[in-house]
Amino acid sequence: MAKILVVDDEPDIRTTLRDALLLQGHEVDVAESAQAAIALAKQKAFDLAVIDYVLPGMRGLDLLRELHKLNGFMKSIIISGQIDHDALNTGDLERQLKERIAADRYLPKPVSGPDLAKAIDELCEKGGPVDWKKIAGDAIATQKVKLKDVRSMDQTLKKNRKKPSQ
Amino acid sequence: MSPSSSKKLRFQASARLQRLLGRDLLPDDNSAVEELVKNAYDSNATEVTITIVRSSGNNSGEIEVRDNGEGLSLPNFRRRWMRAGYSEKTGTPLSTGRVQVGEKGIGRFAADKLGKRLTVITKPRDTHKALQVEFKWSLFDDKRKLLSDILIGHAYVQEPLLDRDQSGTILRIQDLRASWDDKAVESLRKRLAQLLNPYGLDQKFKINLIAPRPKLSGPIVPNEIKGADFEWEIERSAKGMVTVRRRRRSSEDNVVKEWGAWERQPHESEARFSKDDFGPVSARFLYFAGRPKKSQVGDAVPGVAVYRDGLRVEPAGSALADWLGLVEKRAKRAGHMPLVPNRLFGFIEINRKDNPQLQDATNRRSFVAGPSLEAFSMFLKRRLGELEAQVELEVAKPRWEKSKQLKSQKLLQARNRTLSIMSLSLAHELRQPLQAIRTASENIAGYLGRERVKIQQVDAAVDVIGRNVVRIDKHIQFLKELGSGKEESETVNVMEVVSEVLDVFRQLAAARNTTLEQSVSKPPDVVFNRSILLATITNLVLNAIEAIEASPDQEAHTIRVSTTEDTNSIKLIVEDDGPGIPEANRSRLFRRQTTTKQGGMGVGLIVWRDAVQMFGGDLECVNYSKPTQFVVTIPREQNNGQNSGG
Numbered sequence: 001m002a003k004i005l006v007v008d009d010e011p012d013i014r015t016t017l018r019d020a021l022l023l024q025g026h027e028v029d030v031a032e033s034a035q036a037a038i039a040l041a042k043q044k045a046f047d048l049a050v051i052d053y054v055l056p057g058m059r060g061l062d063l064l065r066e067l068h069k070l071n072g073f074m075k076s077i078i079i080s081g082q083i084d085h086d087a088l089n090t091g092d093l094e095r096q097l098k099e100r101i102a103a104d105r106y107l108p109k110p111v112s113g114p115d116l117a118k119a120i121d122e123l124c125e126k127g128g129p130v131d132w133k134k135i136a137g138d139a140i141a142t143q144k145v146k147l148k149d150v151r152s153m154d155q156t157l158k159k160n161r162k163k164p165s166q
Numbered sequence: 167m168s169p170s171s172s173k174k175l176r177f178q179a180s181a182r183l184q185r186l187l188g189r190d191l192l193p194d195d196n197s198a199v200e201e202l203v204k205n206a207y208d209s210n211a212t213e214v215t216i217t218i219v220r221s222s223g224n225n226s227g228e229i230e231v232r233d234n235g236e237g238l239s240l241p242n243f244r245r246r247w248m249r250a251g252y253s254e255k256t257g258t259p260l261s262t263g264r265v266q267v268g269e270k271g272i273g274r275f276a277a278d279k280l281g282k283r284l285t286v287i288t289k290p291r292d293t294h295k296a297l298q299v300e301f302k303w304s305l306f307d308d309k310r311k312l313l314s315d316i317l318i319g320h321a322y323v324q325e326p327l328l329d330r331d332q333s334g335t336i337l338r339i340q341d342l343r344a345s346w347d348d349k350a351v352e353s354l355r356k357r358l359a360q361l362l363n364p365y366g367l368d369q370k371f372k373i374n375l376i377a378p379r380p381k382l383s384g385p386i387v388p389n390e391i392k393g394a395d396f397e398w399e400i401e402r403s404a405k406g407m408v409t410v411r412r413r414r415r416s417s418e419d420n421v422v423k424e425w426g427a428w429e430r431q432p433h434e435s436e437a438r439f440s441k442d443d444f445g446p447v448s449a450r451f452l453y454f455a456g457r458p459k460k461s462q463v464g465d466a467v468p469g470v471a472v473y474r475d476g477l478r479v480e481p482a483g484s485a486l487a488d489w490l491g492l493v494e495k496r497a498k499r500a501g502h503m504p505l506v507p508n509r510l511f512g513f514i515e516i517n518r519k520d521n522p523q524l525q526d527a528t529n530r531r532s533f534v535a536g537p538s539l540e541a542f543s544m545f546l547k548r549r550l551g552e553l554e555a556q557v558e559l560e561v562a563k564p565r566w567e568k569s570k571q572l573k574s575q576k577l578l579q580a581r582n583r584t585l586s587i588m589s590l591s592l593a594h595e596l597r598q599p600l601q602a603i604r605t606a607s608e609n610i611a612g613y614l615g616r617e618r619v620k621i622q623q624v625d626a627a628v629d630v631i632g633r634n635v636v637r638i639d640k641h642i643q644f645l646k647e648l649g650s651g652k653e654e655s656e657t658v659n660v661m662e663v664v665s666e667v668l669d670v671f672r673q674l675a676a677a678r679n680t681t682l683e684q685s686v687s688k689p690p691d692v693v694f695n696r697s698i699l700l701a702t703i704t705n706l707v708l709n710a711i712e713a714i715e716a717s718p719d720q721e722a723h724t725i726r727v728s729t730t731e732d733t734n735s736i737k738l739i740v741e742d743d744g745p746g747i748p749e750a751n752r753s754r755l756f757r758r759q760t761t762t763k764q765g766g767m768g769v770g771l772i773v774w775r776d777a778v779q780m781f782g783g784d785l786e787c788v789n790y791s792k793p794t795q796f797v798v799t800i801p802r803e804q805n806n807g808q809n810s811g812g
Contacts, residue, residue, distance in 0.1 A: 009676075010598055012630045016605035019623070023612040054676045057722060081597030081673060110601040113608040 002124045003044065006030045007037045007063065008052040008079075017050060020113050026120070034058035034066070041070045047124055050116070051103070053080030064103055075123040078103040079111050179313040181306040183250065188275025189303075195344050196357040201276035202231045202337060203361065207371055207477055209235025209335060215374040216358075218346050227342035229280055237290040237333040240297055240320070247274055247286070247299075250313060278303045282341035287325050291333040295322040351377045355386065356465045362388035363473035365450050365513050371476055389466035391511045393459070394452035396557065397425070400549050402447040404520060410549070414560070443541035445520025451553055454509040455561045463511065470512030470546065474521070479533070490547055504562035505554040514546065573776050578651065580773040584701055585649050587708060591674045592641055598673065599634035606630040637669075644670055648704065650697050655781060658694045660736060660800065661687070664727050667703045671711065675725065678715050680742075682707075685728035689736045692800050695781050699800070702774040702785060703727070703740065706796050709771075710742035713794065717745040726793075731802075735783075738798040746791020755787055 004026045008014045014030050021028045029044065031037035034055050040046075049067055053060040064076050105119045192198050199216060206214035211233035221227030238246060277284040282303055289296035299320045306316055328334055344350060358373050373386040399411045410431035416424055451470075454462070470490055472479045488494055492507040516524065524533050524542060533539045606627040613623045644666050661684070668682045675682050710725045717723075725742045747755065756772045775785040782801040789795035 010602065012602035012634060013598065013605070016602050016609060016627070016630055019609045019627070020605050020612070023609060054673055056676055056681060057679070059679070079601075081594040081601070109597040110604040112604060113612075 001025050001027060002047040002120060003027045004029070004120070005037060005040060005044075005046040005049040005067075007032075007034070007049060007055065007060070009033060009056055010052070013052070017116075020116070021050075021120075024113075024117055024120075034063040037063060038066055038070070041067050041074075045071055046074050048075040048077065048120060050077045050079060053078050061103070076103040077105045077107055077116070077119055077123070079107045079109055081109040179250065181308055181311040181313050181316050183313050184275055184303070184306040185278065187250065188278040192276055192279045195280060195350070196354050198276040198279035199229075199231070199354060200357065200361060201273040203358065203373060204477060205273045206231065206233035206235055206335070209233060209237070211235035211334070212370055213372045213374065215376065217376040218351060218378065220346050220378050221342060226340055227281070227346065229337075229339040229342065229346075231337040231339075232327065232334065233336075234332070234334045237328075237335055238288045238297065239290050239293070242290075243286075243288065243297055243299065243320075248318075250275075277301070277337060277339050279343070281339035281343060283339070285338040285340070286335065287323065287328070287338070288335040289325065289328045289333055291331060294324075294330060296325040296328050297321075298323045298325075346378075348377075348379055348382065351375075351379065351382045355382055358386045359388050359465060360467065360471065361478045362386065363471075363476060363478070363513050363515060364388035364390045366473055366476045366515055389464040391452045391458075391463055391466060393454070393462040394511070395455040395561075396451070396453040396553065398449075398451040398453075398549070398553055400447070400449040400451070402449075402545065404446045410552070412556070414556075444524060444538050444545070445516065447514060447516050447521075447542075447545065449512065449514045449546070449549065451549070452511045452513075453505070453553060453557060455557075456509070458509060466511060468508040468511055470510065470514060470550075472514045472516060474515075474524075475517050476515075490543060490550060492550070503554070504558035505550065510550075512546075512550075573773075573780075576773045577777050580705075581649065581651060581701060584704055584708070585645070588645065588648060588670065588704060592645060592670055594673045594677075595670055596638055596641055599637040602634045603631050606634075640666065641670060644700070647697050647700055652695065652697050655693045655695050657691050658696045658699060659691050660689050660699070660729060660738060661685075663696065663700050664703060664738070667700060667707055668727065670704075671707055675711055678711060678723070679720070680711060680714050680723045680725060683724055683726040685726070687729050689729045689731050690802070692736055692802060694783065694800050695777075698774070698777045698781065699798070702778055702798055703738070705771070705774055706740040706798070710740065710744060710794065713747070714742060714744040719745075733802070735802055736800045738800065739795055740798070741789070741793040741795040743793050746794050747787070752787075752790055 004021050006014060006017050006021065006028060007030075008017065009032050011032070014032060018028045018030050029040050029046070031040055034057060037049070037051075041049075046067075049064070051060045051063060055063060060078055060080070064078070067074060067076075104123050107115060107119060188198075192201065203214055203216070214231060214233040217228075217230040217232070219225070219228045219230075284301040284303070286299045286301070287296045288299075297320060299318060301318060306313075325336070327336065355375055355377075358375065361373070362371070375383060375386060377383045394415075396414045397412065401409045403409075411428045412431065413425050413428045416426060458468075470492075488507075492505065492510070496503040496505070496507060521538075521542075524538055533542075610624055610627045613619055613627070664684055668684055671682060707725060707727070714723045714725075723743055725740070728739050728741075730737045730739070756775060771785065778785045778798060778800075784797075784799040786797055786799075787795070788797050
């Protein structure tokens, strides 16, 4: 059983996901906006957050960064209908890698119950530090990013590592 | 009972009458020269030479008008020149068969318009010396004097230009009132060219111009019209029988544009007007299917000109005169008249002898109004109507058809482009309800697997599925409608269309940190093409999202759709607070050929404006930035979707 925060502005998705996770035996809170999510995270230490990539007013990933400031141990799953498309472009991915705000998992909508359960189980069981290479790999695989983009991202990553002060 | 003569009244002409009839009556210098040329024509001259010497130093400038006409003896000069308003030009043909054109007996005063002094030297054939008479027009300015009080001196002189066996008249006008620069001379040249009918029968009258600049000197040659697409030759006999021959060039698509054979129209008798209204007429209409080139028409002024005995008559003189109502007709039909007035060149030839009723008004700018003029212009209007029918059938209609086809082709392309962009956006949008349906159905399975089934939970999940199926259906409906290309109008709830569009864009907009807002106003239903309205709003919102996406700032933005209404229309406003339309793009926002780049800002807007206009609406950009505002105007009254003209 995990303490899970669901953030999605679509009421039907929010409530159905909540019910699905309740059925799986988790403790679930829901938020309709980034602001509501931050307010909840201030009161409660969640094990995991399921966040819609597209939120009104604040991007899901920016919310994730804010939530990490409150709770560095929290795992995260980003769900999105846009994952195979332009919103998650290479520039975005690069930014995420640079700013280390990548989510632990990216799942495309419509995500199935079993897939979600599997991801939650893996993340909450495994714990430990984030596997950046895997995340990048996952993201790249889902996105069908071109090889040359991966190389340039890799170089950016290495450069940043060499100069940790920056 | 007869009153004694001392009790009778008589008119007396003030000396200033000269000025009224000359300088004041004539609108410009060119008209004055024209009058003098007409006088030469009337004196049976075959040639008139106008020499212009500009003023310089002590020389005050001189215009000389010299003709080889019959000249005047002193008794004739007394009678014919010195009596204002007197004219022997009665329409009786002269020995040359020519009929005199000046009938008012005032052309002589035209010289006053040009210069302060006039010397007339005139000599009939077989006399030794020429008669010389000098006029100083300032003498006539004395208000107290009568025209007959002004005494003019005369003398006999030996004029080297007029030998014993020669006759003619020389007018020397000095102390010129105008400077006669090259521009003025050129304008005079053009004006004189218009005096002559390039298609007239009487080519025995020549006009020469000798100007300070050799380039502007030489014989005046009337402009022949080359390369017209339609040519009509119309003859109306003295008995009112009308014959029309017409020919046209092979169609525009044909590379070799040659005249086709003459086609003869069946004879027709003008029943409505008696032959007494006006005499024989021969006319030629030349019409260009496209804009005529300078090389084809030279300085010829479009319009229908009337020539009487080979010399042009004003009304039909000035280019601006719309005496046949063509320009007015076109204006009234909002450009949908097949006959474009400035592509028409008409040359009407009449003669004085057979058309005595068609007289110049004293101001020489028109014919004297009356049944004769009415019948004459009605005759021409009818012929023009026939020409118009041919032009409509062979040029305008195919062109309208072509442009209509091109427009609908463009519309199809734009529709397809919109569809392909929208299918991507819809894919994301559809995943939202699919997510809800998937999880809800899985939840139902979960609920039913429990020992104690809570029916409310199942019901709630079924509701979610139902709601989201409806949502998906709406999106599918949107796509269907966007692609339908239905041409009919129907009753449309404008705000319903707006929310249909905005629903499709929610995800796309949210991903760009953009909120979509719809005003709560509920304008009345309109009759309009729903598919076109839907596509137009879609394109406007899409453009707004693209503009916001292109802006460097990461701030939140809003796209707002609202309406206002007045008695005639509903105005739908789509506005965004994005970066606005770059200065460079503003002028080409609605240009026909915009960039070929796919999806750029404003691409395709012209197509949607055309489409909206087809149904009586409009699309315009009313504000380029902060906020960027586009307005779709939708007419309120019933519109059956048929464009009035094509």
